[in-house]
Amino acid sequence: MLRSKRLEPVLALEERKEQEALERLGEARKQVEAHREQVQNLERYQQEYRDQIRANQQGVVPVARLQAWQAFIAQLDQVIAQQNRQLQKAEQVFEVRRKEWQQAWERRRGMEKYIESCRQQEQRERDLKDQKLADEAASRAFTRRNR
Numbered sequence: 267m268l269r270s271k272r273l274e275p276v277l278a279l280e281e282r283k284e285q286e287a288l289e290r291l292g293e294a295r296k297q298v299e300a301h302r303e304q305v306q307n308l309e310r311y312q313q314e315y316r317d318q319i320r321a322n323q324q325g326v327v328p329v330a331r332l333q334a335w336q337a338f339i340a341q342l343d344q345v346i347a348q349q350n351r352q353l354q355k356a357e358q359v360f361e362v363r364r365k366e367w368q369q370a371w372e373r374r375r376g377m378e379k380y381i382e383s384c385r386q387q388e389q390r391e392r393d394l395k396d397q398k399l400a401d402e403a404a405s406r407a408f409t410r411r412n413r
Contacts, residue, residue, distance in 0.1 A: 270384040277381060280374040287367040294360040301353040308349055312342045 319335050 268384075268388055270381050270388060273377065273381050273384065277374070277377045280370070280377045284367070284370040284374045287363070287370040291360070291363040291367045294356070294363040297356045298353065298360050301349060301356045305346060305349045305353055308342065308346045312339065312346065315339070315342070 316339065
């Protein structure tokens with residue numbers, strides 16, 4: 267069996283590994299987008315809450331209410347910071363998955379190139395064999411004619 271044919275299952279395996287890595291990369295991207303959206307939503311909510319506080323601060327505001335508003339804003343700050351940390355972790359996972367996919371792509375591409383070079387070598391060997399057979403046939407024909 268030709269080397270190029272024997273390597274086809276290896277190529278199929280590399281293609282499957284690349285596809286799996288691509289799927290993991292897609293999932294990691296979705297996680298990054300979800301965390302980013304959460305952070306944006308929280309920041310928007312916090313800004314809307316601050317705007318409401320400013321609008322409601324006409325005149326004298328009781329200290330207790332002001333403290334409650336500040337405490338809630340501080341809690342939102344903590345939640346936003348936590349979500350930003352989760353976003354950073356998701357971005358790190360995404361980068362790892364991107365590198366894994368890139369390596370899988372390079373392995374698959376390398377196998378394709380190797381199989382192609384094997385096919386070219388096999389073709390050269392067939393061409394040489396055919397040329398040798400043609401030369402031998404021509405030599406026998408020449409020998410027969412010159413007897």
